[in-house]
Each structure stands twice: as structure tokens, then as C-alpha cells.
Amino acid sequence: MPPTALGEDAAAFGVEVRAFLERELGAAAEHADPADLTGLGEEFERSLSRRAGAAGLLGSAVGPEHGGPGRGVRHQAAFDYVAAASDAPLVDTALTLAGHPVLQYGSPAQLALLLPRMLSGELLMCVAYTEAGAGTDLRAITTTAVPDGGGYRLTGTKTLVTGAHKADWCVTIARTGETTMTMFLVEMGTPGVRVRRRPTMNGWTLDEVEFDRVRLEASAVLGAPGGAWRQLVASVRAERSGLFYLGFARHVLDLLVAHVRATPGLTGDALVRDAIGGLEIEVEAATVLAARAVAEPGLGPLAKIAGTELLQRLAQAATEITGHAGTVWAPPYAPAPPYAAAGGRFAWEYLERVHGTIGAGANEVLRDLIAGTALGLPR
Template sequence: MRSHLFTEDHELFRATVREFITREVAPHLEEWERAGHIEPDLWRTAGELGLLGLGVPEEYGGGGSDDYRFRCVLMEGLARVGAAAVNVVFGGFDDLVGPYLVDLGTPQQKLQWLPGLCAGELGAAIAMTEPGAGSDLRGIRTTAVREADHWVLNGSKTFITGGARADVVVTVARTAEQEFSLFLVDGKTPGFTRGRALDKLGQRAEDVSELFFEDVHVPAENLLGTEGAGFGHLMERLPKERMSIAYYGLAAAEAALDWTVAYTKERRAFGKPIAQFQHTTFALAELATEIDVTRAYLDRAVLALNEGELTAVDAAKAKWWATELQNRVVTRCLQLHGGYGYMREYPIARAFVDARATTIYGGTTEIMKSIVGRELVRD
């Protein structure tokens, strides 16, 4: 079922995205996977093409569009070549750090960081997760204590995407017993250090690191947003992050199905293409139906996000359903590839391991169901 989500402008943008991915991404994926990081030149090229900071105002070097469908076009293009790790890093700025700076930053903070980030010359990360606090953000133990004209941060973070190369880190810290605040931590600040690069199952080209804060002195003007309102700031922006994970999950499922349909038409067994066996056609029919039904819901959710009407509950529904769908689809598609599906030279193999994280990061499936369930039983 063809999506009616996109207009002619989006299709023109898709041509730019396709050329960028064909030339700058697809040929290097295996190299980046082996190295465990993406070459920085990719981000400078993306910046030159206007692919970074799509929602950042033009005066700060961004695309100046609040239409999330352009981001969806980029996600679809990356999913077609199995570039999940590249998408996560794009999303780290466009869906996380960028909106925080645009919505909450002072003019000085925006001028200091956004132009360089949109140009791909600087890197950014957001540091929420800690060794003892994942989906439960209220368990954060990193502290920030005010001393004269600065704050002193102490604590640690883990599973931080982009942490190794981040020039600025949006850091969540406890500023009172029941209050959290957000801080812009310059990567060169004394006392701020980066730990080991974490060895992940999938998305291996994505840089994920530990971060440590030991008496890190952050100027008072680096407070992002309102003191004590950090938890509210996070809750207001998590729907966009979860929508991003959901949409890429759907795009990855669509790509996996397309690869598998093509493979089953070519692969022969017992004298005919395996696509002609009833088991294969039934499996493909089931996957296509689930994907189309999910597409209908996510298209509506994207339009709601554009209008500022996507609720946390609806984003949670989209996130858990689409990522669980992604995992079901890639698992069954790998099975239909037979032994070749287990070989990394086939994109379905990378898609299989890359998908496993999507039901975990951005809030686990169980947390998403809790959000939906609480709303249902609320008095």
C-alpha cells in the first residue's frame, strides 16, 4: 500500500537523500562496522547538503522546516541500505539535541552550538541513562550543585550515543532531592572524561560510550531551560524521540520485506522459486499486511507530530508496536533466506542484529505498555 504521507517537495528531497546515501553511506558501511565508528567526514558532507538540523531555524544554519516528514524520508533512505547506526547518529541531533537547543536554548547557546552542529563540524550527545537508571529516569544519581557563578557536576552516564566525539553534551543531573535540570557540558571541560567504547551486538558503527563527571565546573549560563524543570523538559520531547525510533522500525521492516520478496523470487528449490511455495507466500502475505496496517497508524502519528498534537501515550503505542513489528519481520525474513540469511554479506543479517536494540532504547516495550496502560485505568 503506497503511503500518501509525502508531497512533491518530499520526493524532491528524497532524490537528494538517495544520491547522498548511494555515494557517501552504502559503500562504507562494512568499513565503519569493523572500525566501530563512522568517519567524521560523513557529517560534514551531510551538513553541506542540508541534511543535518532539518528543524533548526535557518538563522542558525538549519533547514528551517518543522515538517517531520523530511526526517522520515531520510530514515526510509537509510533503512533501504541497512544503515541503522548512521540513522541513530542523525537522530541524536535532529530528534534529540537539536530540539532541546531550539526550544530551550538562550540566543547565546544557540549561536554557540547550532551552526557548527548543522554544518557537521561539531558532534553532540544527550546524557540521560546511567548504570542504575535506564527507563526509570527518576533514578538518576548524577548531581549538580550550585557554587557562585557555576555548577559542579558529579556522576556517570552509560550507553551514550555519540559520546566519544561529542563537543557538547546535554546532561541530566539532580539539582535537588526531587528536581532535575539540564546542562550544556562542553566536551573540553576539565573533569569530564569519556570511558570505553561499548562493544555492542548490533549497530556496531554507532559510537556508544560511558561518560564520567568528576567535579566538572559548568558555567551558570550553561543551564538549559529552567532550573528544576528538567524532568518536564524531557517528558515534553520524548514523544519525538520515540516517534523516530518507531518510524525507522517501520522503514526497516519494509526494507527487509522488499529484500526478502526479491530473494525468494530468485532462490530456487525443488525446481522452482521458493516464492511459489505456499508457506512462503503465506508468510510474505502476513508480513505485508502487518506492515501496511502499521504504516496507516504511523502516518497519522507523523501528521499529529507535525501539528504538535502527538501525545506521549500515542507515541508510546507507536514505539512499542513498530519496534516489535520490526523484530518479528526481520526474524521471519532471515528464516526465508535460509542459510544465506545468517551470512553478513546479506543485509538481512545486519538488520537482524541491528533491530534487537530498538525495543530497548528510548524506553523499553514494557515501559511503553506501562505508559499506555496507566492512561487506560486513570480515574
């Protein structure tokens, strides 16, 4: 059930999305692909995305002026929550990953080119910002875009990029002056773009994207030349309400409760009941906070920290409570040994939830921001 804290209309939309996903994901396990973050093969992901687009479920936050349904951000948050809670490969769609920079900074020509296909679920996109020496501090990037015959030559290597191997387009940033960076839209099929898949500790692959003197037209600039930093800060901030973290959390807690119910040694254990009662409070509280952050972006850093750290505590608690069965690992949708708790999900969660506290603004940096900006503590 999507959180009612989003409002009854958004929650009702979430119920509609849930019903759609229950129908569509029935046979998903036949399309398992553990090398993909979603756990499902690209073909299945693309066709599900297109069907969601055809059903008019994508792009709630996109207004009618851009051809979107214009339901609003609460409905988009309900969609993200339900998609996460349903293990649907729709959380990292073009719209959720690249929607903010494209919608906010896209030129009329760029919007006309990409938005209709983003809304119909035909496009997969990635964002390629991070580099080996520039993670949390993106100002340290070394990728350059040098003026070249009215356009640019893009050169550099991006790392830790989610889904580049299947993306049609990416949003990236490059140095265009001593102190300035510019955002670009790059079609992944452009000569000189090379993608290498690198395994993560959880079995799926993150990508390294090499731009080898990639020739870009001036029209590839997304937003203002030299304006990437301001645009990046706004886009990362827009990502943070992070209600999808709580969709994942609800799913894991539901799996844990189901496992405990079905396991005689655990059902009546007072310590287990105490732990699960406590986790339920945490999930509910963090969900209400994240739902509030949808309308009050100032709460975004608080919600992001609460959601990502709760996911780590949940994985820790689930593996502790379920013991050996919980340490058996298998990715979502992949076959798991019969003795694995929740199909191997708790061990997968334990590894998967490490990065949430580092990405989209490291939690340490966000805590510092809260102490300074919200509480006025001097640096």
C-alpha cells in the same frame, strides 16, 4: 521510496535525499568500522554529514529564524526514513539526537554556538541520560551537579550512551536538589569527562561516560534550572513518531524479498509467500501510522510500539525463512562469507532490534500510557 502518507512535497524531498545518498554511499564499504553503530568509520560519517549539510539537506524542521531551511517536520521525517532505509550514518546526527532539547530549551548564546554547526553537519552529539540504576525510571539518577563558585561541579557515571566516543557535545541530566534535576550541555573535551567504550552483543560499542567533578559554568544549564523532568518528557515524546524504524523495516523486507527471489528453493514456496505477503501488510500499515504520528504526536507511543515490535518480527521471520544462510552474522558494510544471506544482515538485525522495545520509553510503559490516557482505563 519515502512514504507518500507524509505528503507529496515531503516524499519528493525524500527522493532527493535518496539520490544524494546513493551517490555518496557508493564507496562506503571501504570505510567499514564494525565497532561503530553505523558500521562506518567516524571520518566517513563526519564527512558525509558535512556534505549533507552543504547540500542543505539537514535540519528540515529548523525554522528560518534559527538559520534552518524551515521545510517542517514531515520533511525531517522523510529524511530520517530514507537515511534509515539507505543504511546511511545520518539517523543519529546531532540534530536528531539532541535537536529537540537544544532547539526548545537552548539560550540565544547556546543556539548561536551550536545550531549553525549542527545544521552544517559539523557536530556530532550524544545524549547521556541513562545510569546503571536508572534506565526506564530516570528519576532514580544519582549523578549530581553541585553549585560551585557561580557554576556547578558535575559528578556521576552515565551508561548505554550511543556515540559518546566521537561526540563533540552531550546533553545530560543531573540531580541539582533533593527532588529536582537539571539538564546540561557539556563539551566532551572538558577536563574530567572520560569515555569508555563497551562492546554490545552486536559487535559495536556503546559508551560509559564518567563525569569526574567536571566544572561547568552556569551557562551550561540547558533550559530551566530544576526543569529537566518536564524537558525530558517532551524530548522523548518528540522522538517517538519513529518513522526511521519503518525505514529500517522497509530495507530489511526488501533484502528478504531479494534473497527469496534469488534462491530457487524459496521463490515458489507457498509458506514463504504467505509470510512475506503478511509482512508487507504490516510494514505498510505501521508506516502509515508512523507518518500520521508526525503530525499527531498523540499517536507517537502507538507508532513506536508498532515499529519496534515489527522490526523484531521481521528479523525473526527473515532468519526463519532463510535458514542457515540467515543465521550467518556480519555488520552492515563489513565483509561477509559468500553463503551469508543478505551479507549477514538478518542475524545482525536479530540482535540489533532487541533494544528498540526498551529504549525511548519501554513498550510496557507506553502500553500502560495508552490504556490510561487514550482509553481512560483507571490505574
